[in-house]
Amino acid sequence: MFIGFSEAETFLRNCRDVVIITHQSPDGDCIGAGFGLKDILAEIGIRSRVVCSDPFPTRYDFMTCTGAGEEFEPKTVIAVDIADEKLMGRYQEIYGGKVNLCIDHHISNKNYAERTLLRGHATAACEVIYDLAKYMGVTITPHCATCLYTGIATDSGCFKYDCTTPRAHEIAAEMKRCYDINFARINRYMFDVKSLGRLKLEAKVVELLEERLDGKLAILAVTQEMMEQLGIAMEELEGFAPLTIQLENTEVGILMREREDGVFKCSFRSADSINVSAICQTLGGGGHAKAAGCQLSGDMETIKDTLTEAVRKALEE
Numbered sequence: 001m002f003i004g005f006s007e008a009e010t011f012l013r014n015c016r017d018v019v020i021i022t023h024q025s026p027d028g029d030c031i032g033a034g035f036g037l038k039d040i041l042a043e044i045g046i047r048s049r050v051v052c053s054d055p056f057p058t059r060y061d062f063m064t065c066t067g068a069g070e071e072f073e074p075k076t077v078i079a080v081d082i083a084d085e086k087l088m089g090r091y092q093e094i095y096g097g098k099v100n101l102c103i104d105h106h107i108s109n110k111n112y113a114e115r116t117l118l119r120g121h122a123t124a125a126c127e128v129i130y131d132l133a134k135y136m137g138v139t140i141t142p143h144c145a146t147c148l149y150t151g152i153a154t155d156s157g158c159f160k161y162d163c164t165t166p167r168a169h170e171i172a173a174e175m176k177r178c179y180d181i182n183f184a185r186i187n188r189y190m191f192d193v194k195s196l197g198r199l200k201l202e203a204k205v206v207e208l209l210e211e212r213l214d215g216k217l218a219i220l221a222v223t224q225e226m227m228e229q230l231g232i233a234m235e236e237l238e239g240f241a242p243l244t245i246q247l248e249n250t251e252v253g254i255l256m257r258e259r260e261d262g263v264f265k266c267s268f269r270s271a272d273s274i275n276v277s278a279i280c281q282t283l284g285g286g287g288h289a290k291a292a293g294c295q296l297s298g299d300m301e302t303i304k305d306t307l308t309e310a311v312r313k314a315l316e317e
């Protein structure tokens, strides 16, 4: 059932002992939404704990520094930024079919929760949560503001992607006025700072950028073996996908990352008008029109051919 702010407020004010689930391969938005919501619940006297199937990458320490929360038997389950229960990873076994409230901004949301607060055109789950907190009149602490700002900044590619709403800019402006948030430091950490291994990997990976379909498709595939050779963790490849559409004339870019279990996580980016969410849906995935993903297992070259065929069809439409 889809609900509005009023029902979401009533629900939050009456819930207790909340577990907040963030999606696997956590990003700035789900971490910001999780820890921001934890602060908001604390303001209204409700304890909560943030969980994730994967560890939170260390570069998000400035958000996770408040701690995941104490141990308790949860009475309420809230999912943030999760369009599909599958994205809960190992927590799907525990909380699958038991999510009481989902707060999300993915138009592809599967409506799996008891109640879903969906703003399909919001930049980030953090934008929805900020507006909800404002609606509720809850005090937003500086840490909470930092979390929510980071989610909006990261999901909008630093206010660069099409998904960036006027509201996202307004929220950033409100935050600049009201809180002492170091936007420059956050964005430098989120977008510019890289390890030496990462810079070297970028150089190496650019060598591997492969043009297909007369240059309209660019594929970048990184195997586990390459990651091992460079001593780099899969999480450090976050943010690589946009690199694929820096190539001139490219319409669609795909970053393929091999997980430890051999499954390739494929992150699609659209340079302009091709809807990559629609392409990913034909491959069992989803996402946004300009940034989407799917997961495929099998031989790397076969997967590349499958992806190429799917993109070729989309280009012909």
Ligand SMILES: [Mn+2]
Pocket: 029, 030, 081, 105, 123, 124, 125, 155
């Ligand atoms: Mn998001």
